[in-house]
Amino acid sequence: MPIRILIADDHAVVRSGLRALLGAEADLEIVGEAENGTETLRLVETLRPDLVLLDISMPPESGIKTARRLKEQHPDLIVLFLTMHEDESMLHGALRAGAAGYVIKRAEESEIIQAIHVASRGDIYVHPAMTRTLLHQPVTTEHRRGLPTVALTPRELDVLRLLAKGNTNRQIADLLDLSIRTVENHRANLMGKLGLVSRVELVHYAEEHNLL
Amino acid sequence: MMESPGPQGRTTRHERDLAAILAAARTVVESSLFADAGRALLGACKTVLGADAGFVAVCRTGGDGFDVALLDPGSLELDAAAGVPAPLRRLSDEAAKGGRPVLSNDLKSEPASSPGPGGRSVPESALITPIVVAGDVAGLIGLINRPGGFSAADSQIAEAIAALAAVAMLNSRSVNGHERNRNALEREVREGATQLRDSEEKFRTLVNNLPDVIARFDPDLRHVYVSPAVHYVTGRPVQDFVGKTNRELGMPSELVELWDAALRRVFAIGQSEKFEFAFPGPEGTRYFECQLVPEPGPGGAVSTVLSLARDVTDRRRAFEAEQRARQVAESLRESTVALSCSLDRETVLTTLLDHMRRMVDFDRATVMLLEEASRLSVRTMFDGERVIPLAPGVRSELNPSDHPVVYGILTTGTPVVIPDVRVHPDWSLSTDRSSEASWMGVPLFARGDVAGLLSLSKREPGYFNEEHMRLAEAMAVHASAAVDNAVLFEQVQASAIRMRLLSRRLVEAQESERRHIARELHDETGQTLVSLRFGLRLLEREINEGGVGTGRVAELMQRTDEVIDGLHRLAADLRPPSLDHLGLDAALRQFSRTAASKFGLAVHFSARGFTSERLPGVVETDLYRVVQEALTNVVRHAQATRVDILVEHRGDRVMVMVEDDGVGFEPDRIPGESHFGLLGMRERAEALGGTLTVESTPGAGTTIVVEVPSADPHPDR
Numbered sequence: 001m002p003i004r005i006l007i008a009d010d011h012a013v014v015r016s017g018l019r020a021l022l023g024a025e026a027d028l029e030i031v032g033e034a035e036n037g038t039e040t041l042r043l044v045e046t047l048r049p050d051l052v053l054l055d056i057s058m059p060p061e062s063g064i065k066t067a068r069r070l071k072e073q074h075p076d077l078i079v080l081f082l083t084m085h086e087d088e089s090m091l092h093g094a095l096r097a098g099a100a101g102y103v104i105k106r107a108e109e110s111e112i113i114q115a116i117h118v119a120s121r122g123d124i125y126v127h128p129a130m131t132r133t134l135l136h137q138p139v140t141t142e143h144r145r146g147l148p149t150v151a152l153t154p155r156e157l158d159v160l161r162l163l164a165k166g167n168t169n170r171q172i173a174d175l176l177d178l179s180i181r182t183v184e185n186h187r188a189n190l191m192g193k194l195g196l197v198s199r200v201e202l203v204h205y206a207e208e209h210n211l212l
Numbered sequence: 213m214m215e216s217p218g219p220q221g222r223t224t225r226h227e228r229d230l231a232a233i234l235a236a237a238r239t240v241v242e243s244s245l246f247a248d249a250g251r252a253l254l255g256a257c258k259t260v261l262g263a264d265a266g267f268v269a270v271c272r273t274g275g276d277g278f279d280v281a282l283l284d285p286g287s288l289e290l291d292a293a294a295g296v297p298a299p300l301r302r303l304s305d306e307a308a309k310g311g312r313p314v315l316s317n318d319l320k321s322e323p324a325s326s327p328g329p330g331g332r333s334v335p336e337s338a339l340i341t342p343i344v345v346a347g348d349v350a351g352l353i354g355l356i357n358r359p360g361g362f363s364a365a366d367s368q369i370a371e372a373i374a375a376l377a378a379v380a381m382l383n384s385r386s387v388n389g390h391e392r393n394r395n396a397l398e399r400e401v402r403e404g405a406t407q408l409r410d411s412e413e414k415f416r417t418l419v420n421n422l423p424d425v426i427a428r429f430d431p432d433l434r435h436v437y438v439s440p441a442v443h444y445v446t447g448r449p450v451q452d453f454v455g456k457t458n459r460e461l462g463m464p465s466e467l468v469e470l471w472d473a474a475l476r477r478v479f480a481i482g483q484s485e486k487f488e489f490a491f492p493g494p495e496g497t498r499y500f501e502c503q504l505v506p507e508p509g510p511g512g513a514v515s516t517v518l519s520l521a522r523d524v525t526d527r528r529r530a531f532e533a534e535q536r537a538r539q540v541a542e543s544l545r546e547s548t549v550a551l552s553c554s555l556d557r558e559t560v561l562t563t564l565l566d567h568m569r570r571m572v573d574f575d576r577a578t579v580m581l582l583e584e585a586s587r588l589s590v591r592t593m594f595d596g597e598r599v600i601p602l603a604p605g606v607r608s609e610l611n612p613s614d615h616p617v618v619y620g621i622l623t624t625g626t627p628v629v630i631p632d633v634r635v636h637p638d639w640s641l642s643t644d645r646s647s648e649a650s651w652m653g654v655p656l657f658a659r660g661d662v663a664g665l666l667s668l669s670k671r672e673p674g675y676f677n678e679e680h681m682r683l684a685e686a687m688a689v690h691a692s693a694a695v696d697n698a699v700l701f702e703q704v705q706a707s708a709i710r711m712r713l714l715s716r717r718l719v720e721a722q723e724s725e726r727r728h729i730a731r732e733l734h735d736e737t738g739q740t741l742v743s744l745r746f747g748l749r750l751l752e753r754e755i756n757e758g759g760v761g762t763g764r765v766a767e768l769m770q771r772t773d774e775v776i777d778g779l780h781r782l783a784a785d786l787r788p789p790s791l792d793h794l795g796l797d798a799a800l801r802q803f804s805r806t807a808a809s810k811f812g813l814a815v816h817f818s819a820r821g822f823t824s825e826r827l828p829g830v831v832e833t834d835l836y837r838v839v840q841e842a843l844t845n846v847v848r849h850a851q852a853t854r855v856d857i858l859v860e861h862r863g864d865r866v867m868v869m870v871e872d873d874g875v876g877f878e879p880d881r882i883p884g885e886s887h888f889g890l891l892g893m894r895e896r897a898e899a900l901g902g903t904l905t906v907e908s909t910p911g912a913g914t915t916i917v918v919e920v921p922s923a924d925p926h927p928d929r
Contacts, residue, residue, distance in 0.1 A: 056789070056793055057789065057793075062792060062793040062794075063793070064793045064794060065793075068824070084776075084780070085780075085789050085793075086777075086780060087780075087784065087788075087789060087790060087802065088802065088805070089788075089790040089794060089798045089799065089801060089802035089805075090789060090790055090793060090794065092794075092798070093790065093793060093794035093798055106772075106773060106776055166858055166860055166867045166869050166917065168905055168907040168915050168917055169907060169909075169915070170907055171905075184909075184912065197854065198814075198816045198854055198856045198871075199816070199818075199856040199858060199869070199871050200816035200817060200818040200856045200857070200858060201816065203818045203820070203858060204818065207820075
């Protein structure tokens with residue numbers, strides 16, 4: 001039982017290249033070609049492929065959006081991205097959209113075929129050139145998560161909340177009817193007590209301790 | 213009756229004639245009544261000339277015909293009322309005209325002479341003699357029917373008698389004249405006296421009830437008379453005045469001098485005079501218009517002067533009010549014109565104080581405008597001599613909440629008048645005790661909100677009144693419109709300048725972007741493609757020479773990858789694909805990561821409140837560019853080691869914050885290049901209907917916050 005594949009790419013050259021490349025494989029069957037998101041959705045509905053080989057840059061709609069809609073309507077459908085973008089945020093976006101794999105276009109033919117097989121098994125395939133970026137996950141704040149809420153004065157807590165909500169020192173000074181100098185002092189003190197160095201850390205701290 | 217002729221008889225007759233004439237002449241001399249004299253003379257005539265009948269006629273007034281004054285009809289049937297007997301009229305007219313006696317002995321031939329009824333005898337002969345007084349015929353003596361007719365000698369006698377009649381007439385006339393004159397005079401005097409009494413009575417009633425003060429002065433300037441109205445005006449009884457001069461009455465000396473000078477002139481020159489004066493009466497100052505009229509005495513010199521003083525206070529007040537209203541209207545009009553002529557805020561405020569001074573005489577003034585809720589700054593002041601606009605560096609500032617009076621005006625929008633700030637419990641503004649006692653504060657408005665305050669002060673306590681307040685308010689309203697305009701103009705001007713700077717920068721940025729892309733394409737992509745082509749040529753040669761070229765192909769693949777990489781970078785720099793495919797949070801996360809490695813900075817990123825729901829493309833792009841620009845500024849100027857990038861989608865707003873720990877800057881001294889950067893960011897923020905806040909302290913970093921609505925600002929575009 002060959003894997004039934006729908007090719008979705010806005011470039012006809014790429015489509016025919018892929019058809020030639022994959023059509024030569026005995027266990028793969030190209031059931032159709034689509035050149036945009038809408039056509040992809042329509043053809044998936046009628047052709048019922050096992051797998052969609054999906055491009056990201058496919059005007060007018062982003063492939064990632066198409067993927068999201070495909071997975072909503074056909075949760076069992078395997079979506080495999082084949083894209084120019086060697087961009088970690090795109091990879092994350094693609095995986096979050098429910099894709100089973102992310103292959104870059106300059107990959108070897110063998111790599112593309114391998115990715116199709118891996119995805120069909122229910123695993124995730126990420127091209128080796130992109131796996132490095134998967135390690136760039138945001139640093140967790142695990143080590144601080146356990147920190148007890150250090151004894152902050154009520155004023156410092158007020159300042160903390162307002163800082164976390166994105167207020168500037170002057171705005172906080174106006175809101176709390178304090179001088180800007182006092183706000184700066186509170187800010188320095190509370191950051192010191194909590195061992196925070198930046199606003200973003202402060203926001204995360206506030207989030208974790210339900211201070212927002 | 214016939215006398216016998218003869219010497220005896222003649223003498224007798226002659227004597228008798230003479231006696232008759234003499235008797236008549238005596239009567240003429242003795243009697244002043246013409247009737248007596250005339251009768252005597254007519255009698256004498258008849259006697260001397262032996263006529264049957266006779267008459268005396270007098271000339272009618274106006275010289276038109278005769279009236280018969282005396283008639284002796286004799287045997288004839290004659291009626292005095294019928295006038296001169298008809299047959300004699302022609303003769304009479306002839307005698308009157310000629311001034312000489314006329315006789316006729318043949319009257320039967322006269323047309324009007326016909327026998328009377330009952331066969332009575334008719335005039336047959338007549339002698340008519342004119343009575344000539346002062347050359348004019350004043351009357352006639354007529355004699356009728358002499359037996360044998362009249363002769364020329366008769367007419368001579370008649371003429372002599374007529375001369376006597378003329379004398380008698382003259383006598384009676386002059387006597388009658390005198391008599392009549394005296395009677396008329398007596399009557400006139402009697403009537404005159406009555407009339408005088410009447411009119412004096414009427415006059416007195418009039419004068420007593422007249423609101424005007426009428427007074428009579430003697431040459432020593434003492435009151436001889438004053439009308440009762442003086443009591444209402446001065447509050448003093450009439451008796452106080454009579455016999456006293458104004459000075460003795462204790463009138464203010466200025467007024468005394470004015471009056472005395474005018475009175476003396478009228479006494480000296482004898483011409484009436486008009487002047488106006490103010491009198492401090494018991495119920496405030498009243499204004500009078502006074503006329504002095506000379507009254508000549510028997511000798512012709514001015515013996516008294518009559519004064520008539522009319523209270524014109526109401527008229528004057530009405531006039532003054534009208535004058536003032538006109539002046540105010542004119543001032544307001546002028547100031548409106550002046551205010552609307554200027555689009556510069558400082559000029560508007562200066563003009564406001566200048567024009568205000570024409571209507572309210574203040575000693576010190578300032579115009580204060582709210583810079584923000586807690587800052588009121590003095591923009592313009594009047595230092596007692598001139599109006600001075602204050603430049604930004606020298607404006608004193610105050611916090612309205614520290615000053616209850618000011619705070620009250622700003623929050624209620626109503627003016628306040630303080631009679632004396634030195635004793636006012638809530639007074640807190642710094643004032644010069646020597647030159648500022650009464651104070652008035654009037655709110656200024658801009659687009660319906662209280663935008664500032666007009667502060668006026670005056671040396672005298674209790675100076676400002678309702679009217680001042682109304683005027684100041686009216687002016688403030690006019691000024692408010694002008695201030696509005698000026699503020700709008702400033703904004704338009706500022707944004708025009710900003711637009712110019714931006715469009716210049718846009719052109720420059722576009723040019724440098726193009727230069728960058730061109731260099732990138734030419735130096736990198738172009739060069740690599742050239743070498744790729746070169747490699748292909750080598751590969752071709754190797755294959756032609758029977759080689760496999762595997763090593764060459766691997767090398768060419770690598771070079772192709774380099775081209776692809778370069779193009780990716782170039783494209784991502786121009787516009788990150790994640791912005792199109794994933795959304796703002798993903799794109800910024802990617803950007804933070806790239807920037808960290810590219811610039812060697814610790815870039816912390818946090819995104820909150822984002823779902824799979826995308827923001828409008830224009831909002832995402834603009835916010836992305838704002839962060840990009842902010843980071844460019846940080847890299848260029850801040851010397852920072854750490855940058856935090858926060859993006860939060862909260863309700864219908866999106867907030868982006870870029871905060872660094874760099875060197876910071878003085879808010880009003882933004883370095884040129886980042887100034888442009890800030891302008892661009894502000895422009896983007898405002899185009900989205902949002903705001904940009906920049907906060908920086910030297911040495912303590914910079915925070916840039918952009919907050920915009922999450923909805924598409926131009927959904928129809």
